Amino acid sequence: MSNPESEGDITFFEYIDRLAAEKDIARDSIEYAELIEEKKPLYILTTDEFGPFERRRLAIWDVQKIIRFACDQYEDAYERALEHNKGGNTDSIPFEPAEIAEFNARYTTGNMLLLAYTLAYEFVVDLSAELARDNDLGSEQKSVSQMKKKEVTERLYEAGVIDDDLKGHIQHVANRRNELTHDIEERYLLSNFADDLVKDTARPLYAVDGLFHIKFDEHAYIPAVEMQEE
Numbered sequence: 001m002s003n004p005e006s007e008g009d010i011t012f013f014e015y016i017d018r019l020a021a022e023k024d025i026a027r028d029s030i031e032y033a034e035l036i037e038e039k040k041p042l043y044i045l046t047t048d049e050f051g052p053f054e055r056r057r058l059a060i061w062d063v064q065k066i067i068r069f070a071c072d073q074y075e076d077a078y079e080r081a082l083e084h085n086k087g088g089n090t091d092s093i094p095f096e097p098a099e100i101a102e103f104n105a106r107y108t109t110g111n112m113l114l115l116a117y118t119l120a121y122e123f124v125v126d127l128s129a130e131l132a133r134d135n136d137l138g139s140e141q142k143s144v145s146q147m148k149k150k151e152v153t154e155r156l157y158e159a160g161v162i163d164d165d166l167k168g169h170i171q172h173v174a175n176r177r178n179e180l181t182h183d184i185e186e187r188y189l190l191s192n193f194a195d196d197l198v199k200d201t202a203r204p205l206y207a208v209d210g211l212f213h214i215k216f217d218e219h220a221y222i223p224a225v226e227m228q229e230e
Contacts (some may be wrong), residue, residue, distance in 0.1 A: 059208075060123070063120045067116045067204065073112060077109070081105065114187060117180055120173050121174060129147075129152055153167060169204070208220075
């Protein structure tokens with residue numbers, strides 16, 4: 001199996017781009033994402049140290065992979081529960097089959113979303129602080145490291161580093177992460193998520209990718225970006 005170590009001094013993602021070109025795989029495709037997942041374990045095994053760009057980008061891929069798995073889990077659980085309850089005797093249960101299926105799907109997905117939102121939150125906190133330092137947003141009274149996460153977000157917004165949409169996505173990550181961490185009932189019900197759970201759970205990807213783009217002037221490919229642009 002070929003690997004980046006045998007390809008000279010190129011980065012992992014340059015290596016992936018080369019393989020994708022050989023296989024005629026578009027960068028904005030699920031096949032490109034699957035290629036990264038296929039090659040990433042060997043790269044991690046054979047690499048002594050990641051640079052800032054690759055470390056951040058690999059972290060985004062982890063968040064994306066977990067959210068994709070959670071959404072697949074949600075949709076599978078919904079379909080199974082709906083099929084199970086169709087035509088069944090639900091007279092003693094005051095819910096329609098679709099309502100039961102929705103509950104089962106959300107109940108099944110909660111813990112996986114907790115993991116995804118926690119990773120996204122840590123990414124946001126870390127890179128937001130770095131961007132605040134890059135833009136000298138600290139003061140004589142308080143350095144960036146002394147600010148709370150919410151204050152860092154506000155400083156970035158006031159300085160025009162992030163826009164309204166990205167600020168909203170960052171706040172969504174912080175709020176949902178806190179709820180999933182500290183409220184076990186919310187982790188089971190996911191009641192604060194939108195009716196379209198799959199679309200709502202793309203917002204952590206917009207948050208991490210948006211900050212990544214500001215820092216490195218390029219996007220880490222995320223299929224959810226296509227949804228946002230529709």
